[in-house]
Amino acid sequence: MTAVGIDAMEIWTGKLQLDLPNTFAPVKGDDPEKYTKGLGLEKSSFPDVYEDIVTMGANAAKRLMDRKDLSPEDVGRIDVATESAFDHSKPVSTYIAGCLEQVYDGDFRHANKGERKFACVAGTQAIDDAYNWIKAGRNRDKAALVVATDTALYERGDPGEATQGAGAVALLIDEDPDVLELTGDQGYGSMDETDFLKPNQQFPSVDGKRSMQVYLARMREAWEDYESIAGKIEPDDFAYSPFHTPFPGMVRKAGLFAYRRLVRNTPVEDDLAETIGRQPREQDYEDRDAYEEAISEYMDELKATDLYQNWYAGTVEPTLELSRNVGNWYTGSVHIARASALRHAAEMDKDLAGEKLLVASYGSGAQAEIHSEVVVDGWREEIEALNIDEQLESRYDLTFDEYEQVHNVHDYDKDVEVEEFTAPDGEFVFTGWGRMNERKYEFAE
Numbered sequence: 001m002t003a004v005g006i007d008a009m010e011i012w013t014g015k016l017q018l019d020l021p022n023t024f025a026p027v028k029g030d031d032p033e034k035y036t037k038g039l040g041l042e043k044s045s046f047p048d049v050y051e052d053i054v055t056m057g058a059n060a061a062k063r064l065m066d067r068k069d070l071s072p073e074d075v076g077r078i079d080v081a082t083e084s085a086f087d088h089s090k091p092v093s094t095y096i097a098g099c100l101e102q103v104y105d106g107d108f109r110h111a112n113k114g115e116r117k118f119a120c121v122a123g124t125q126a127i128d129d130a131y132n133w134i135k136a137g138r139n140r141d142k143a144a145l146v147v148a149t150d151t152a153l154y155e156r157g158d159p160g161e162a163t164q165g166a167g168a169v170a171l172l173i174d175e176d177p178d179v180l181e182l183t184g185d186q187g188y189g190s191m192d193e194t195d196f197l198k199p200n201q202q203f204p205s206v207d208g209k210r211s212m213q214v215y216l217a218r219m220r221e222a223w224e225d226y227e228s229i230a231g232k233i234e235p236d237d238f239a240y241s242p243f244h245t246p247f248p249g250m251v252r253k254a255g256l257f258a259y260r261r262l263v264r265n266t267p268v269e270d271d272l273a274e275t276i277g278r279q280p281r282e283q284d285y286e287d288r289d290a291y292e293e294a295i296s297e298y299m300d301e302l303k304a305t306d307l308y309q310n311w312y313a314g315t316v317e318p319t320l321e322l323s324r325n326v327g328n329w330y331t332g333s334v335h336i337a338r339a340s341a342l343r344h345a346a347e348m349d350k351d352l353a354g355e356k357l358l359v360a361s362y363g364s365g366a367q368a369e370i371h372s373e374v375v376v377d378g379w380r381e382e383i384e385a386l387n388i389d390e391q392l393e394s395r396y397d398l399t400f401d402e403y404e405q406v407h408n409v410h411d412y413d414k415d416v417e418v419e420e421f422t423a424p425d426g427e428f429v430f431t432g433w434g435r436m437n438e439r440k441y442e443f444a445e
């Protein structure tokens with residue numbers, strides 16, 4: 001059977017940054033450690049005035065096509081995952097294809113284009129669609145381009161404001177991939193939930209605390225579903241576990257839940273029992289409240305153990321590096337978590353080929369999906385080709401006043417003129433609105 005998976009990836013960050021502990025926290029009157037230690041965030045990325053989901057997605061895709069020496073005819077499918085679309089009918093993939101056609105010979109005339117929506121899990125779903133299309137033998141030797149692109153802005157003053165971010169991830173899904181093979185092992189946890197939504201509005205209505213509970217509940221179900229087909233997951237099965245990362249503090253919570261589940265009924269639980277006792281079992285408690293209190297005490301103790309801390313430091317912490325410095329990229333978030341992990345392995349000079357990743361995605365509304373991937377030869381070269389460090393270092397550092405201007409300029413209900421903070425350099429830019437209210441783009445040399 002031909003291997004199908006991720007052949008290449010590219011990342012494009014918004015070109016502005018907001019320093020959360022040093023610029024945002026003082027104006028909000030907050031302790032900077034709420035951001036650095038509590039949420040686990042240092043900086044958020046923001047789009048400059050000439051950037052949006054189309055420019056960021058097209059710029060990531062162009063880097064990917066240039067590096068892999070692709071022409072439009074090599075691509076049979078373009079799916080864009082986003083929760084920041086500005087058009088209810090014309091998919092963002094058409095705008096991105098239009099941009100790319102300005103700079104390449106040929107066109108994407110025969111590529112099937114679409115837009116995937118399910119909050120932050122849509123990027124993973126688009127990969128899945130591409131995988132199925134190729135596995136079904138319907139790709140005619142062409143690859144699929146998946147772009148996850150978002151401008152994650154919240155209403156000013158919303159608690160989510162601290163977790164904003166903007167950027168895009170482009171992924172090439174193909175046969176005989178150079179980075180990761182998708183295994184087909186997969187589980188879902190999905191229920192109708194009202195935790196985060198945008199009913200005909202630009203900024204989300206969010207029940208932040210509820211969304212955190214729903215994230216954990218749906219992940220647990222996806223885990224059960226995954227194990228029902230792939231067998232029990234053991235702590236050492238996976239080199240890394242990239243989670244959807246709305247902010248690293250969320251993953252810190254999810255990691256602890258995951259570990260409790262991972263070690264239950266294993267020799268590790270027996271080892272741990274010597275110091276912190278066995279995990280509470282519901283049947284041993286009079287009621288749900290007593291059981292939950294016991295769980296909470298057990299988790300506090302588990303968090304402090306060397307066994308847990310070593311597992312977390314090796315398997316989860318390395319996935320958070322990019323997120324910590326860019327904030328929430330919604331659909332792209334789990335994909336930058338994966339990229340962070342692979343970058344970490346390259347920096348540590350790890351021999352990762354043949355190792356597995358457990359990828360845990362989540363979208364509010366709500367659905368979690370867990371699947372496994374196998375790292376393949378070629379991963380290091382692909383990851384070392386990323387230039388995300390240079391991009392992050394060259395971001396313009398906003399003052400709070402400038403941040404307010406940037407938020408206003410991207411707010412569709414406001415009509416403000418703001419000078420750009422950076423100069424475009426060999427990239428797609430937004431140039432204004434057309435006669436049918438379409439957004440227009442050019443390649444700026």
Ligand code: COA
Pocket residue numbers: 031032033034035037038039159160161162163206207208209211212215246247249250364
């Ligand atoms: N030092 C260290 N930690 C601190 C701190 C300080 N000075 N002040 C606060 N913290 C910790 C809090 O204890 C909390 O951690 P905990 O949950 O482990 O207890 C964390 O920082 C966040 O503080 P909190 O007061 O809960 O923040 P908030 O109420 O302002 O908002 C969210 C947090 C997540 C609800 C908010 O950012 C949000 O709505 N985000 C958007 C939705 C989202 O991303 N959901 C996730 C699932 S998709």
